[in-house]
Amino acid sequence: MDGTLGVVIIVVGGIIALAIAAFADWRSKQRIEAAMTQAPDRGPAMADAPVPEYVPEPAPDDRPRRHPLTEDEQATLAEDLAGDHTHTVSAVLADDRLATTSEPQRAILRGPLVMVCPEGIGSLREVLDTLERASQQKSGIVLVAPSFDPEVLDVMSINVERGIIEAIPLHADAEVCQQVAGLTGATGVPRADLQSGYLPHSVYGRALVVVAGLDETVLVAPPAQATPGLVGAPGGPTPVHPRT
Structure with missing residues (x-):
């Protein structure tokens, strides 16, 4: 009987430990998500400056759609x-x-x-x-x-x-x-x-x-048109590679 009681105590203790660990992980995840959506601490020098609003990246379905011509x-x-x-x-x-x-x-x-x-x-x-x-x-x-x-x-x-x-x-x-x-x-x-x-x-x-x-x-395309071609020019944005 004492042996069975000991096993029960060990099992119950394990379940309680797992529950505590799961709760701690959940709290940690909540703190991380809150930190990611809040403005950083900018110190006393910027205490009175407006706080920016941080907006997460929109999901693909939320991106602007193409619209019909007016x-x-x-x-x-x-x-x-x-x-x-x-x-x-x-x-x-x-x-x-x-x-x-x-x-x-x-x-x-x-x-x-x-x-x-x-x-x-x-x-x-x-x-x-x-x-x-x-x-x-x-x-x-x-x-x-x-x-x-x-x-x-x-x-x-x-x-x-x-x-x-x-x-x-x-x-x-x-x-x-x-x-x-x-x-x-x-x-x-x-x-x-x-x-x-x-x-x-x-x-x-x-x-x-x-x-x-x-x-x-x-x-x-009108006929006999002049074709200026492409002339390299300094400055201007450079097309980006999809892996950048």
Whole structure:
């Protein structure tokens, strides 16, 4: 009987110890969470300064959504597309994360440079210089290719979201790539040139307006237009890598 009582006392004591430890862990977690949402102690010198409000990072579902165009924006876009130099091509937005409007999802750019890569884009390194110089020059950039390395789309999405660049990736087959090049004054860039970094100013075309949808793309590109190309400029933000 005494042995059984001893076992019971030991078991009860163990349960009580576990309960105390669990309560201590819960209190510790509560203190850590409270500390993370409070302003730090700024000392007597800043005691009278306003206390900042710390807001946790919003969940993905809480981030701002793309919005439909307003009536004024729709009217302006319709006017832009009403001229004689509007063309519809069978190119589509390569990643809906780059859409700037909803209902329908489209990406709209005015006055972007256009680079056509009929053999596809196989790595970020192949277009990183173009993205950086477009950012420095504060010019939108449209990349047209039959295939994109996923990292290229990730970098474009991140930097567009942060307002560092304005960019549209257009998925198009070789024939449509040639069509877009002819309309915008661009010169198709082979993979060998992309990999070597040989990108003279003459490879870039220009469009007045590009509206890239999930089913087709509409662009305005007057004939015989001058193509200024990309000129490196000091300063300006540098596109960030998704792992930074």
